[in-house]
Amino acid sequence: MDIKKILKEKWPYLFLLLVAFAVPVLVSSRYVFQVIVISVVWSVAALSLNLVLGYTGLASLAHAGFFGIGAYGVALLTRGGMSFWLALPLSALLATVVGLFIAMPALRTRESYFAISTLCFGVIIYIVAGNWLSLTGGHTGIIGIPRVTPIRLPFLTIEFTSLTSQYYLVLVLLLLTLFVMHRLVYSLQGLTFMSIRNNEVLAEAVGINAFSTKLLSFCIANFIVALAGGVYAPLMGSISPTVTMHILTFNWLVFTLLGGVATLAGPIIGAFAITVLIESLYFLGEYQLIIFGALLIVVIIYFPRGLMGIYDNLSLKAKDFYQQRRSGFKDVQRIAQSRGSD
Amino acid sequence: MSRRRGRDNCPNLFYNIKRKGCESVQLFLQQVFNGIMIGSTYAIVALGLTLVFGILHVPNFAHGHLYMLGAYVTFFMMKLYGLSFWPALLISMLVLALIGVLVERIVFRPLINQAHITMFISAIGLLMLIENFVIVAWGPRAHRIQNPYPTIVRVFGITMTHQRIIVIAAAVILMVLLQLFIKKTIVGTTIEAVAQDREGALMMGISVNRVAGMTFAISSALAAAAASLVAPIFMISPTMGGLLVMKAMIIIILGGMGSIKGAILGGYILGLVEALGGGYLSAAYKDVFAFGLLIAVLAVKPTGLFGKEK
Amino acid sequence: MKRAKKLLAVLLILALAVTIAGCGKKTEPTPAPGPTPAQPPKEVVIGYSGPLSGPAAEYGQDCLNGIIYAVEEIKNAGGFEVNGQKYIFKLESIDDGANPTQSVTNARRLQELNAVAITNPVMTSIAPMIELNQEAGNEFLMLAYTSTPKVVQTGNKYLVAVPPPFTVYINAFSKLAWDKGWRKGAMVITLGAYGDEWRQLFKAHWEGLGGQITADQPANYYTEVDYSAQLTASLATNPDFLLIGGPSQPTALVMEQARMLGFTGAFLLIDQAKMEYIESLIGLDMMGEVIGVGRIMDFPSATAKKFDDGYTKRFGVMNTWESVLNYTMTHKLALAMQAAGSVDDVAAIVAAYPKVYPIKGDTYPVEYFGVEAGGATYLPAMVQTIEAGKYSKPALYVWWAKTDAEFQQVKSQAQDGSNMVKMDLKR
Secondary structure: OOHHHHHHHHHHHHHHHHHHHHHHHHOOOHHHHHHHHHHHHHHHHHHHHHHHHHHOOOOOOOHHHHHHHHHHHHHHHHHOOOOHHHHHHHHHHHHHHHHHHHHHHHOOOOHHHHHHHHHHHHHHHHHHHHHOHHHHOHHHOEOOOOOOOOEEOOOOEEOOOOHHHHHHHHHHHHHHHHHHHHHHHOOHHHHHHHHHHHOHHHHHHOOOOHHHHHHHHHHHHHHHHHHHHHHHHHHHOOEOHHHHOHHHHHHHHHHHHHHOOOOOOHHHHHHHHHHHHHHHHHHHHHHHHHHHHHHHHHHHHHOOOHHHHHHHHHHHHHHHHHHHHHOHHHHHHHHHHHHHOO | OOOOOOOOOOOHHHOOOOHHHHHHHHHHHHHHHHHHHHHHHHHHHHHHHHHHHHHOOOOOOOHHHHHHHHHHHHHHHHHHOOOOHHHHHHHHHHHHHHHHHHHHHHHHHHHOOOOHHHHHHHHHHHHHHHHHHHHHHHOOOOEOOOOOOOOEEEEOOEEEEHHHHHHHHHHHHHHHHHHHHHHHOHHHHHHHHHHHOHHHHHHOOOOHHHHHHHHHHHHHHHHHHHHHHHOOOOOEOOOOOHHHHHHHHHHHHHHOOOOHHHHHHHHHHHHHHHHHHHHHHOOOOHHHHHHHHHHHHHHHOOOOOOOOOO | OHHHHHHHHHHHHHHHHHHHHHHOOOOOOOOOOOOOOOOOOEEEEEEEEEOOOOOOHHHHHHHHHHHHHHHHHHHHOOOEEEOOEEEEEEEEEEEOOOOHHHHHHHHHHHHHOOEEEEEEOOHHHHHHHOOOOOOOOOOOEEEEOOOOHHHHHOOOOOEEEOOOOOHHHHHHHHHHHHHOOOOEEEEEEEOOHHHHHHHHHHHHHHHHHOOEEEEEOOEOOOOOOOOHHHHHHHHOOOOOEEEEEOOHHHHHHHHHHHHHOOOOOEEEEOOOOOHHHHHHHHHHHHHOOEEEEOOHHHOOOOOHHHHHHHHHHHHOOOOOHHHHHHHHHHHHHHHHHHHHOOOOOHHHHHHHHHHHOOEOOOOOOOOEOOEOOOOEEOOOEEEEEEEOOEEOOOEEEEOOOOOHHHHHHHHHHOOOHHHEEEOOOOO
16 A cells, blocks of 8 residues: 555545544634534435435435434433443444334335335334333433543543534544445445345346345444434434434435435535535525525436536536547547447 | 213113213214314325326325415415305315426426436425415414304214315215216326326327326315315414325325325225324324334235235 | 546535635624714624424514514613613524524524524423533523423523423412312323423322323324314313313314314313413304413503503514513513623623512513522413403412512512412422
């Protein structure tokens, strides 16, 4: 692994990483900072939704339910005295197990049926969260969630009381998620997921077990989004059943689709862009959501592949432009080749 | 003046049965009546949705908001132009039919060749647009429509208002009309043709686009009718369609997408399950019964009661 | 070209980053410029984050209207004076749709706009917001408009609770119902944080008295319109009274549907539902016998009627407790700032709050008699009944007085203490 080579090829990503780590220094407004922190959490959620929807073709509309299980799990366990670092994986595990139970009946259905039945499961989770008074505190929710347990290293203690420290926590989660997604998508397993998305019948004919593949994708996605829920709880300090509402799932859906479905950057870009857009439309007052709704329709019609789609188109055009500039001969060669290879 | 309810309502017919038994039967019948009434509303709304979702494969999540808009148009007509109930309802159906055609053309048709999920997104955009437009135009408060038939009728101790009976009757009439339309008219058969085989219909020279517009028109008009029928009993508000569309989705999946029979049956089943479950088991978890029912059915038959295997 | 692609990526992301970073830098609100040589009134920002869209929009708007009314009144009077400088309020309101995540974002935004006090009328939004208001250098006073008893148990240093805790109403209603000889009650209350707590506490209290709750059939007043299932089941248990309530409009529906199903007993209304509003929707005949929160216009203060008329003229809608209490809350804030001698030192303002009481009925539509350390403010709880188509004389419950002497003192301070009743409330 040549350091020089990495720097030469991957420098935009390293630059981005630097910017991400420097955010607390660059941004002075606490309001903007808050929006950024929340957007990072939403990015993780949208990324996990993209795994199951964009790469595997499963419209899992119960996603927010698992986010909520992660959040409630951490909230209840840490209030009971457990360390955050133990509560987080436990809650994510719980969400995955619940997901298994849901997957059993749901994965037998196809497409729209799957979407609606997962939507139903999500709403059931919301209703249970709201009515199980003794466990979840009902609709009032849980107040007074302790901050993330400090990490005691031999030479220093990392506390998580300031917004900056919480930002780094969620940033690390986002980077981990990106790493996992990247490895997954560009592996044989990722190809398997995509084969299910593209043509399930054909995939089965080739010998892929559709059910277990879908189940795997579903479980990984649920685990990740529950982690996001788990960091959201101490961030807010109090949660209510609204963290399980299907509205959240729809938001992440919009982020993913407008950012660019089945891309790694898409959900992140979508999360930030849409949040910024909504906040900046605030001046429109009562017309804010009307304009936003109309914009949503227009954008999805003209840019069905989202912002990443626009970006791809632009870069293709840039590529062509570069090519033309470079050498006309190569162009002729290319045309001749394409003609010949009919 | 607190006369205990029920004690003197038991007709002589049941006198030999213990009074408690009589009251239980009354309670049961009352819940059944409630369930049938709500089921009628559900059935009409689900009918509209199954036409669009099942036949055109458009996941119109904004269906509930078209329903709500129908109620508001009726309210508007009655309030501003002083029309009486039935003319206002008919105008509302017409207006919503037109809006349905527009929606199909502008919001959904451009995405026909993209993944289904993109239509979901534009439906969400449409939903936000409609809801907030209504809030800006008429405010966030709920409104009342004058009940044209407020008289109460008591049969076997069951309380029914005339309006509720009309809802049930009108729903049945609409369903019969729709069935006749689909089976007996030429336009109706083109819809059925597209439902069965889109490419085949195209090859036969049927304008699929025209059929799509027509289907949306019928779907929206039905929603408007359902909303206007129940509006005088309840209240209209900008968010009245939100939960309803989810229930309608459940119904059409339960009954099988694209199946008219399924939508009707599913609607009544759901209405009864909610009334009886909510009344006898748990009111707080009333909505869970709807969702739970769906899961139970799908576990046994993944394509719904009358659904076809793809 | 791979290079071009990556360059483009970096540029796009930079552009986005700059936009995000830049759009947060809001300039300070400039004070109103005035050519007059006398010092023009400076602006003090108060923030409102609440539901202005969605199912709770009407409730949120009512609260906001009260604040707007007070802010305008203060402005028209030339402002309030602190240390020789006149000040008026600048109201910044942001919709949060009762979504707690948005409330917190709004709180941050309002902090940026230099809001000294922020108000919110939903408990599940207030809870995460008070995680922020004690940050050194960024403090703000949380004006919590909620009658949930938990809100004054959080230990937050900068919090004031505006309405009385609803446990007062539970006590009052129970006593009135018990004295009438009723023993069996059924509950059809709204689902939601507020309704859940009401149900829990009322049931515990009523059963503690020796009464019986024959049915507990909650309904979602925010989304449902058909309550026949719950009502039918409840009425089958032959209750003496029905405890119902949620927002006023659906409560009117519940009443109507219950009456149509043949219920002839009485209704007890939780404090969210307002009798005069319901009356305007379905009429006194349909309502029958009702025990609930009293009408504002019947509050024994000289200003109540005047406020009622002025408010209805300004906003074109009926006055509600939300508006009247938010109105008084805004005026109290101005008084506290005056007493503290500061418009931005939150700690000083909170410390000065006790000095603004008693709030008297000759100037304000309602009367407040004090505040305590946790933030609970002493507003007597007003209860009225409707019997035989007429409103009774209101009873005002003094729920904070620990001794008889204290109660007598309150009674003497009030404009009209004849209807005051002492209540022993366990807190």
